[in-house]
Amino acid sequence: MSESQLDVLRGKIDKIDEELLILLNKRAKIVESIGKVKETQSTKRYDPVRERQLFDRIAQNNEGPFSTTALQQIFKQIFQVSLELQKDDNRSALLVSRKKKPEDTIVNINGIKVGDGKQQFVMGPCAVESYDQVYQVAEQVKKHGIGLIRGGAFKPRTSPYDFQGLGFEGLEILRNAADAFDLKVISEIMTPSDVEKALDYVDVIQVGARNMQNFDLLKEVGKTNKPVLLKRGLAATIEEFIYAAEYIMSKGNDQIILCERGIRTYEKATRNTLDITSVPILKKETHLPVAVDVVHSTGRRDLLLPAAKAALAIGADLVMAEVHPDPAVALSDSAQQMNFEQFDSFMKAINPCVNVFN
Ligand SMILES: [Mn+2]
Secondary structure (H helix, E strand, O other), X not given: OXXXXXXXXXXXXXXHHHHHHHHHHHHHHHHHHHHHHHHHHOOOOOOHHHHHHHHHHHHHXXXXXXXXXXXXXXXXXXXXXXXXXXXXXXXXXXXOEOOOOOOOOOEEEOOEEEOOOOOEEEEEOOEOOOHHHHHHHHHHHHHOOOXXXXXXXXXXOOOOOOOOOOOHHHHHHHHHHHHHOOOEEEEEOOOHHHHHHHOOOOOEEEEOHHHOOOXXXXXXXXXXXXXXXEEOOOOOOHHHHXXXXXXXXXXXXXXXXEEEOOEOOOOOOOOOEOOOOHHHHHHHHEOOOEEEEHHHHHOOHHHXXXXXXXXXXXXXXXXXXEEOOOHHHOOOOOOOOEOHHHHHHXXXXXXXXXXXXX
């Protein structure tokens, strides 16, 4: 075969490829229209009956040289990307999505900005136990130039016989201790009907991992204008996490911080597995700031510092850890809270890592 003959044949292939390209996109446009019709009828997008009919037609009409199986595989691929096209469409419509709003959302916690490019910390005891305890921690938090304090007043514990928190009395303690040092308060609320009352005490409502899909709670906090720290469920996919945030934003509240706190895997060396790459994924898919909780993800005091370094390096906007005057006697999470000395060395080691990679 001469060079020119080869060129002619290649030219023909190129022509067919161009036609295929046009046809595939033409098909995709129709698929999109079908998706819109189905959306109004709320029918399922995936239609195995139509797929089977096409496969049968391929089998009947195929004259080769491709085998029927090979052609069916090609069409299977076309179906697959078409389905994803519809899904993508759906995701780009989400209010939390980066496609909907390209610029970063900055969460303003009464003057403290999360997501504006400066990496921050939130520290505090696992649970509010007494005024004296929180006051001591607040003093240390302030000393390190941190503006946010955390503390659990409503504790969703695995066992009903474990310490359940001091409730509203705990919130009041936290508020008063925080005010003594001009700190902003983050605390978890578990019950939708408690949200309104909690607004008087907290600057950020935390929705805990176990409540990530408590849809009534999500809607309730969505109706407020308080910033929300939404923790990822312990067995939630990133997609489910994003949809949970959408529940909040769909009610009008866009002040949401997403918080990666580890997911359940087969690994037992840590309490959960810190899904560190969820941070850049969430920042890419959504316009919301992302926090990393290094306490509950690792469950190990010796891993707090390396996990916090990783979180800052990968682009987290906020790092959460726990501090207690005497962790050994803490009513919860005694294995991973830092005492003041450990907190000092933690901050000394982590401060040089702030905003190094961005
Ligand atoms: Mn804790």
